Amino acid sequence: xxxxxxxxxxxxxxxxxxxxxxxxxxxxxxxxxxxxxxxxxxxxxxxxxxxxxxxxxxxxxxxxxxxxxxxxxxxxxxxxxxxxxxxxxxxxxxxxxxxxxxxxxxxxxxxxxxxxxxxxxxxxxxxxxxxxxxxxxxxxxxxxxxxxxxxxxxxxxxxxxxxxxxxxxxxxxxxxxxxxxxxxxxxxxxxxxxxxxxxxxxxxxxxxxxxxxxxxxxxxxxxx
Amino acid sequence: xxxxxxxxxxxxxxxxxxxxxxxxxxxxxxxxxxxxxxxxxxxxxxxxxxxxxxxxxxxxxxxxxxxxxxxxxxxxxxxxxxxxxxxxxxxxxxxxxxxxxxxxxxxxxxxxxxxxxxxxxxxxxxxxxxxxxxxxxxxxxxxxxxxxxxxxxxxxxxxxxxxxxxxxxxxxxxxxxxxxxxxxxxxxxxxxxxxxxxxxxxxxxxxxxxxxxxxxxxxxxxxx
Numbered sequence: 001x002x003x004x005x006x007x008x009x010x011x012x013x014x015x016x017x018x019x020x021x022x023x024x025x026x027x028x029x030x031x032x033x034x035x036x037x038x039x040x041x042x043x044x045x046x047x048x049x050x051x052x053x054x055x056x057x058x059x060x061x062x063x064x065x066x067x068x069x070x071x072x073x074x075x076x077x078x079x080x081x082x083x084x085x086x087x088x089x090x091x092x093x094x095x096x097x098x099x100x101x102x103x104x105x106x107x108x109x110x111x112x113x114x115x116x117x118x119x120x121x122x123x124x125x126x127x128x129x130x131x132x133x134x135x136x137x138x139x140x141x142x143x144x145x146x147x148x149x150x151x152x153x154x155x156x157x158x159x160x161x162x163x164x165x166x167x168x169x170x171x172x173x174x175x176x177x178x179x180x181x182x183x184x185x186x187x188x189x190x191x192x193x194x195x196x197x198x199x200x201x202x203x204x205x206x207x208x209x210x211x212x213x214x215x216x217x218x219x220x221x222x223x224x
Numbered sequence: 225x226x227x228x229x230x231x232x233x234x235x236x237x238x239x240x241x242x243x244x245x246x247x248x249x250x251x252x253x254x255x256x257x258x259x260x261x262x263x264x265x266x267x268x269x270x271x272x273x274x275x276x277x278x279x280x281x282x283x284x285x286x287x288x289x290x291x292x293x294x295x296x297x298x299x300x301x302x303x304x305x306x307x308x309x310x311x312x313x314x315x316x317x318x319x320x321x322x323x324x325x326x327x328x329x330x331x332x333x334x335x336x337x338x339x340x341x342x343x344x345x346x347x348x349x350x351x352x353x354x355x356x357x358x359x360x361x362x363x364x365x366x367x368x369x370x371x372x373x374x375x376x377x378x379x380x381x382x383x384x385x386x387x388x389x390x391x392x393x394x395x396x397x398x399x400x401x402x403x404x405x406x407x408x409x410x411x412x413x414x415x416x417x418x419x420x421x422x423x424x425x426x427x428x429x430x431x432x433x434x435x436x437x438x439x440x441x442x443x444x445x446x447x448x
Contacts, residue, residue, distance in 0.1 A: 003238050003249045006229055010254075014227050020381045022258035025227045030234075030254035030285070060253070064284045110285035157244045 001039065001050075002156050005206065006032045006131055009072035020030035026081045026217050029064040031057040039075035040119030040149075051079050055086045061090055068220070070094070074126075074185045074205060075119040095129045097212035098183050098205045102135060106181040106202035113138045113179030113200075115170055116186040117152060118145050126185055138179045144170045152188045160192040167193045173199055218221035225263065225274075225297045226380050229411035229430065230256045233296035250441050253288040255281040263299035264343030264373075275303050279310045286313055292444070293317070294437050298350075298409045298429060299343040319353040321436035322407050322429045326359060329425035330405040335360045337403030337424075339394055340410040341376060342369050350409055361441035362403045368394045376412045384416035391417045399424055 010030060011057045018023050036054065043048030054076060061069050070092045071077065077094055084091045102112060114126050127137045142149055151166030167189055174182055181201045184190045195204035234254060243249050257349035260278065265271030278300060285293050294316045295301065303316055310316045326336060336359045338350050351361045364372055375390030391413055398406055405425045408414045 002246045003234070003252065007235050007238065010227070010234070010256075011231050014231065015382075021377075022226045022260075022262075023382055025258040025417045027259060028254070029229065029259040029288075030252070030256070031288070032234075032249075032254070033251040034249040035251060036246075038246075064253075064255070064288055075429075107390075156246055158239075 001034055001036050001076065002188055003032050003034055004155070004158075004191055006030060006072050008191050008212060009070075009187065009206050012204075012207045013213060016211045016214040017200050018205070025215040026214065029061055029066055031056060031060050039073065039078065041068050043075070043078055043123050047151040049064040050076065054079055054083050057094070058083050058087045059090075068092065068216060070209055072187050072209065074187060074207060075117045077125045077223055078119065078123045089191065092209065092212055092216060094128075094205050094209045095126050097208040098126070098185065098203050099129065099133045099135070101203045102130075102181060102183070103133070108134045109136065111136045111138050111178050111202050113171075113174030113177070113182040115140065115167065115174070115182060115189055117147055118149055120185055121145060126183065138174055138177055140170055140174065144173050148186075148189075151192065152186055163188070164192040171202075172199065183201045189191040225258055225260050225300065226280065226412055227256050227258055228379070228382075228415055230254060230296050230320050230378055232415050232436055233294075233411065233430050236428075236431045237437060238429075240438040242248045248325060250438065253285055253290055256286050257281060263297065264341045267299070267302055267343040267347050275302065275306050278303055278307050282307050282311045282315075286311060289399075290293075292316065292437070294328070294433055296433065298411060299341045301349045302343065302347045311441065314376055316433065316436055316440060317341040317353075318429050318433045319350050320431040322358070322409070322427050323353065323357045324349075324436060325427045326354075326405055326407070327357070330428065332358045333360065334404040335362050335402050337362045337398030337406040338409050339364065339372055339391065339398070339406060339413055342373055345369060350407065357432060362398055362401055364398065368397050372410075376410055379412040379416050387412070388416040395422070395426075 017025055037048040037050040042049050068090050123138050128135050146168045147170050151163040154163035183203045185205050186204045190204040190206050195202040236277045239247055261272040261274040263274055266273050269306050292314050301367050345363050371390045375387040378387035407427045409429050414430050416430040419426040
């Protein structure tokens with residue numbers, strides 16, 4: 001829901017689109033209203049629910065003509081079913097996009113390290129879907145999770161380099177604990193920490209969602 | 225109308241906004257539909273007019289709740305009056321934003337070099353407003369204009385570095401011809417050529433529009 005993450009997704013969508021002239025690009029409407037209540041606060045501490053604002057965003061995009069909708073925020077996927085129910089068009093799920101990339105870069109049954117907000121991690125936005133796809137999850141220990149949350153807050157404040165230092169520490173810990181691939185499962189993280197191959201493959205969920213969206217778009221154009 | 229230019233504007237808007245947490249950011253709806261007919265083709269060669277598509281974009285943004293609208297394409301400002309007439313909310317003009325910055329970086333009556341599409345340059349999107357503000361315009365010679373247009377096409381094709389070489393050549397020529405400041409008056413140009421101070425001040429019209437939008441937003445919030 002941070003606008004930098006939205007821009008990061010938009011840019012990755014453009015980069016994932018084979019295009020030489022403007023009209024080759026996918027028509028896009030973006031709803032970036034960062035006044036939506038904090039997702040992690042709602043999940044963990046009984047803060048105001050963002051669900052009405054999320055539904056309003058979905059409705060606005062649908063009214064603007066969207067034929068498929070993606071939400072460039074991992075934590076908001078806690079309310080995926082509610083969003084999908086209120087929509088008259090398909091929503092693509094960011095975890096499905098990440099799994100699609102994991103299947104290309106790592107073996108089945110691998111241990112997947114997850115870096116996301118404490119809302120995403122605690123509410124298991126990833127765990128169940130990863131398990132269904134045959135992957136195990138490795139989540140940060142509480143003190144490492146605090147490091148991730150601090151890093152995310154720094155990125156939101158425009159202090160990406162300081163944020164990256166927090167992310168790198170947790171990344172190393174997850175790898176030391178046996179993760180054979182890592183998912184950057186908060187859209188603020190890849191802004192600060194590029195998904196370069198370290199000692200294990202890194203899946204940037206934002207970029208995965210962008211590529212997944214382009215494939216969806218091209219397939220639906222082919223079959224339309 | 226190129227999506228990279230739209231993203232560039234969006235990022236510059238975020239950077240121009242004083243913000244520490246998500247909710248400090250301006251709520252934004254973006255309409256990026258690059259299937260709109262080519263603006264320069266319509267102005268110079270009788271190609272299909274983009275005006276209905278531009279109006280549709282304005283209408284979509286207004287329906288989505290926009291209380292002020294900006295168009296991150298200089299050439300499209302050829303149809304500014306038509307867009308404004310069809311809108312129930314104010315549109316900010318990119319040339320007003322550029323003039324606002326020129327008045328900060330150069331003296332009155334200065335000669336201003338313009339780099340934009342041949343549509344923008346030939347149809348004098350800038351010239352009249354600059355003259356009203358007391359500035360003179362220096363526009364590229366035909367062979368230099370071809371260089372600018374080639375550079376813009378390269379940026380649209382994702383080949384920004386090659387585009388930059390064309391822009392630099394024209395920039396040097398405009399300075400040699402006495403321009404005491406340059407306006408990057410096509411939103412594709414600053415993607416390739418950052419508005420760094422060279423021997424004269426460079427005004428990036430995209431960044432100028434972003435800062436102008438933030439000031440407008442803050443003033444209307446203060447007086448609301």
